[in-house]
Amino acid sequence: MTTAMVGEVPLESDEDLRALGRRSRRAERRRGEGLWGWLFLSPSLILLITFVIVPIALALYVSFTKWNGQGGPFSKSASWVGLENYQRLLTRSGLTRKNFSTSLRNNLYFVLLVVPLQTIIALFLAIILHQRKLKGKSFFRTAFYMPSISSAVAVGMIFVFLFASGGVVNTVLGWFGAKDISWFNNGTGIFHSFFKVLGVDKPPSWLASHDFLGLSWWNWISGPSWSMTVIIILAVWTTSGTFMLMLLAGLQNVPEEVHEAAAMDGAGRWQTTRLVTLPLLKKQIILVVTLGLIGTWQMFDQIYVMSDGAGETMTPAYLAYVSGMKDNRLGSASALAFILFGIILVFTAVQRFVTRDKEGGR
């Protein structure tokens, strides 16, 4: 191809010839490069297909079957049941649906509290740490990041100890006159507890008589359970440090002069932060929120270690594990996992829509 082209182009001088040679070598290189590129990609593609794409396809198939894990998914022990697993989880009343909707509620409160809290704390820490003259910066950075590199199992153990009856947290709360709170195996929602303080002990009939996914409205507005609250605090404590580092990286792109200029113009600290720093950090904040959403909807490790799902801490990911690995209902577990996937997709899509660049962006 390249040589044929050479014949068609009238050549004027040695100069042209050399240039042409260079060009054809480059084209050859580019083509070779493409081939080599694919070769370099192949290990990843093989792994991606074997351990991600095939399992997803298999899970989708299994979600339409009733299968106890014996034999293969295509053996006689797995029977095609169509949408039944999905119906049991979403439309047909029964224990399966109630367990699922309860786990959804538990996880929803977890997401709604953890994502904003960890983002705000990470932002706060990053903004104070981003000072040229700050002493002990590396000490503070290490302190805030340490929880992030600690395993969920170890951290879970510490928090069980912290919040135990007669433990540190209750002791400290006791100084302020609180009585010993039982945090674990306590499925009461904190909003329900609050209503109770206000004198609303029993649900008003309109809240008790309506339901969504088999869970009464009253139960939907329970708030996170006391047990879940501990896990929420743990999650915020664990992840804020990572996100702080990501935001700090974003702040490196904000030149100090910008702040100085804003200060010269008479902007206060809060104004500078709100009008100058935050808009420049937008990209990092979106990333932190997205990663937060994906992570919080997949809560598993901490539940496994700290509560085994007791005290209204069951989450969809953990429920999928229990029904798949313990109850041997692999079809139901897969259907549940796909609904969870759908929820994550919807949340990410909504988040992208809300944070889209309204003015056309930079």
Add this chain to the structure above:
Amino acid sequence: MNQARLTQPSAMVTAGWKSRLGVVSRYSALIVAAVLFLIPFYLLLRNALSPEAELSKRVWRWWPGTWEWGNFSKLFGNDQVPMLRGLVNSAIVATLQTVGVVIISGMAGYGLARIPYRWSNLLMGIIASTLLIPAAVTFVPSFVLMDKLGWIGTRQGLIVPGLFQAFATFLFRQFFLSFPKEVEEAAQIDGLGYFGTFWRVVAPNAKGFTAAIATITFIGSWNAFLWPVVVGRTKDSYTVQVVLSQFITAQNVRYAQLFMGALVAILPLLLMFLFMQRWIVQGVERTGLGGD
């Protein structure tokens, strides 16, 4: 004129006073936050080094009466808890997985930066979207697959499925897209083949970036839990996290030893963090920049 001269110093005084107040409040906020972030670690240390009897007391004490260093040897002497085996397994799994991920996603990232842009974008889209898929979707079929391969309870069962890392691939691609092509072309003119160019010219220049990705991968692998719980079902494949989680549910738990176990499980990463802080911070920062 006169007025200006008069107001200026007082304005400076207010500014100085204000900025001093700002400094004080900034440091107090940081110190309070640091205490809150570090207290759990202190308690871990305290419990790990407390006499067993101290931990079951109902009355809370910040400072234990005696420091029990013997808990360390007791933990490793306890044959009910394969702690040492767990540590060794975790070290092997995390190291091999890290090496594998760095090589495989590094190559993939380089490949993605060199194939036609259309394909590269499409593939990257597919790879990135796998980040949204919850592990709950894939672990059942992956478990079935492992079973078919006979990899349940083996180290390769723990390592191989985690060798593909979407995020690492994405970050490597970003890195290599910004790598100057002229350098590569020069190397090729000097007679290095494609692989030679990658291995001897591109890779050495990506050392710092690779170290950052490696540390982040190692941390993730060391702390991984769901997959090791599903696959690591024999003593040869217990990771330290699985050993710990079984220790919690064991009968007659010895709490001091349990906390010593947690300390031992965290310590390697903490030490690594102190020595490789620069790379880890850079790694996380790069992942933060990954939003570009």
